[in-house]
Amino acid sequence: MSKATFSFHVALVVAVVLLAVCNAGASEECRKRWIHIRKLPPMFNLDLLVNCSEYPMLEDLCPYLGNHGLGQKTHNRSHSWYRTDPSMLELIFHRRMLEYPCLTQDPALADAIYLPYYAALDALRYLYGPDANSSAQHGLHLFHFLQHDNPQIFHRRMSHDHFLVMARPAWDFSQPLSNDPPIWGTSFLELPHFFNLTALTLESRAWPWQEHAVPYPTSFHPPNLGLLESWLSRARRSKRSVLALFAGGGGVSAAPNIRRSIRTECENATSSASDSDSPYDTLCQIVDCSNGVCEHDPIRFMRPMLQATFCLQPPGDTPTRRSTFDAILAGCIPVFFEDLSAKAQYGWHLPQPEFEDFSVFIPKEEVVFKGMRILDVLQRIPRARVRTMRERVLELIPGVLYRKHNASPGLREKKDAFDLAIDGVLDKIRSRLQDLDMGVSVL
Template sequence: MTSTFSKRKTKISKNELFSLAKLVFLIPVTIIIFLLIFLWSSSSTIISGNVIHLCFQSRKLNDLYCISAGSHSNLEASSSLSSNLTTSATKFVDDLQQKSTRLGIPIPPGYHAFRNGMVKSDEELLVAYNDVEDQLEMHRSWTSTIQNHNATLCDGRGVYVYDLPTKFNKDLVSQCADMVPWVDLCDYFSNDAMGEPVHKLGKGWYQTHQYSLELIFHSRVMNHPCRVHNISEADLFYVPFYAGLDVLRWHFKNVTNVVKDSLGLELVKWLESQPTWFKRSGKDHIFVLGKISWDFRRYSNSNWGSRFLELNEMQNPVKLLIERQPWHLNDIGIPHPTFFHPQSDNDITTWQLKLLNESRKSLISFAGAARPDAPESIRSILINQCTSTSDQCTFMNCSSGSCDQPESIIELFIESEFCLQPPGDSPTRKSVFDSLISGCIPVIFDPFTAYYQYPWHLPQDYKKYSVFIDQEDVRNMKVNVVDRLMKIPAGEKQNMRRYIIYELLPGLVYGDPKSKLEKFQDAFSITMNNLFERLTRLEV
């Protein structure tokens, strides 16, 4: 893959290479790789057995957000990430020691060996990221050639929707009033989980909750043209288990891990009672999970989330998530639900024309909040840079509750040319999709926010729709984001915006369950067509 990030190279002396060769016999290569990757990801690294956890601190939690990878044998390099790795092993271990002390996590094995000055080359450091990109290439190879919604071809293939006991879905929705302590979700789950209409924004706009994907997807599959009612005619099997709601209801309650895991274990037992579960060892089964992968991959030292996706039975099925685990091939990222749910092609074209005619009064906007309890976060730096140039940048402070209303967010974004999208509690942000459907060019600071997440809905060439600024450069005060964005030519901005509005926008929204799109494929249609294509490719 062609490199798209700026290069940072390491010069290695012969003595250092000799030391490296000796040390490889003492410390597994994978451990070394992931320890050094720590700097690029601005995270802490925990190693347990053969599993490496790259961890981010959450402002809401006492635990860490972690994405994990097992050991790898492929030592080929991936050049597109080489620029995101810093090259000082000494600086790395100093930072690691400080973070380990502050966060109360153990110093990883091999720390003292690193402290003695061992340095790795870019090629050897990039194993894990090569694996990520290889997986995304595999995902892209499953992309269907169908160009519009009306051309959806079942071609003799059918999707069967399991009629699960209600405890796995409907009964969870009925707990909407007290699922989260500070908000009643019942209104959000109305209107097929689109929420209450937002008339100020026009037709097709709703106050959709960010965790509504499971319900929205279920409604759409029930009306899919390839749905079959005879299980023997099915090629794909959709399991409407609302695992996201299941885990959400326990997030802020004092219950044991046994309780958090119980419904997922019951679901697996139920599936094992179905003959179709064994047809392809679960590889033809689809789960849609409306929360991030980490919420279902609880590691040993944590009390957060469930172990649902760590179960052996859950390794073969496809899991569609708003944020995928980067080193699991069967985790596939699909867009966060936005506030826009068009019913017709005309709803989409009307919105596209509106966006093209907007004057874009502000060069930059940032809707978010600082992370004072997460020193690694670049948000405070971005806020300072934004507010110090108020004539170029508009800051909406979400800690005041001003971001709770869809009209506030969308109106801000449609008046802005660029929307800053730094990582929050996890790498991805719903706000990325809110900005895209508003014609606002997202500014990405971490490749895991978008580039390594959504291969079916965002193009491989990220420069077509976004601007990338390395968060390490922001953190080290090497770049002023406002100054950088001011230098982008008007023609380049116009090309990106037109691409976003015409090429991306229709495929990033989930149409109303009653929608009759003929010209466009929405996010749901793209996902279903690609799932059928994947099945075809696996059978070849």
């Protein structure tokens, strides 16, 4: 048993003991909030961690299992910063679920059932491993277990009360069952057996109602309120001497696309603003993150983001980016080029009615094909408006980060990304069950 797996077993035992103690006085505050963690065999979660180095097309994931999925500290004296890999979200979420104050051991009393299945880690054998030609099988072994082990739990509400976390974009689990041979991805979300459960993904598709996107994990996981407030203070007082920053790769091909347009405009921009009264020393800066060099080294991009007013968030292989949440964490106003990058994704964490209060939207078609200049658009935004937007970005920070497990009581009073996701799941399930009771179709 690996060190990471052993520590998780210890946490699970402690959680069971605390559950019996805490539930005695929690009945009122937990009304309509009870969650049952479905007990799954280790083959569906902890055993998958053992294979962390067995996928030749991926880098070794084993270093990122430490600290219950937060990864190793960025340096020995760090208390809040880790080399976090987004693929560890399932492990991070599972560990935090063990601390959830409204757990019940009786599934009949639960308002929701959490399946601690590491779907994205299990998908690796279909995406990169020996089962690449049988990806339509992904999830069937879980379904068979749920069908034969206390099947009344899964069928009680036709599985509408079940939810799980999938630490990849939903597209990676959406290959049509009819594809033969498989193209890319598994067919987990296309299996009729799981149409009713709620899947929390890093990126959702535009139409399926069973999916909902939750923030990518950043590298910042504070254990107490003091460290969070210290970071907020640093982000607020940081001197913003750069107008716009792009941290990422791509954009070097000849084909027209938004990343190429950003690189061209940034590289051709004058070194400073033409207005002598401008607060900016630099109009545009690029942090080259090609070949994944930034993924587990937050210092590479967080320091530049702290110095930038706007952080450009162009879509890449998929519309969403972890960089969106890194930028918010740095107090850098995100600039989006299509709605699917965030506005149509993270409604529980980035409030939709107020989206324009903390972000800028520039249609990518206007930039790529009609010559709109991004820097001109950003320079025209009044300074007072910029200050208001930045303050709103800073207000979002506590709700988009995943705090460290076993955090201090003071920090637990502030809802983080996990807390908001749980609130959203419970509301979603409650609404769906009400519709079913009223005979309203949820499709």
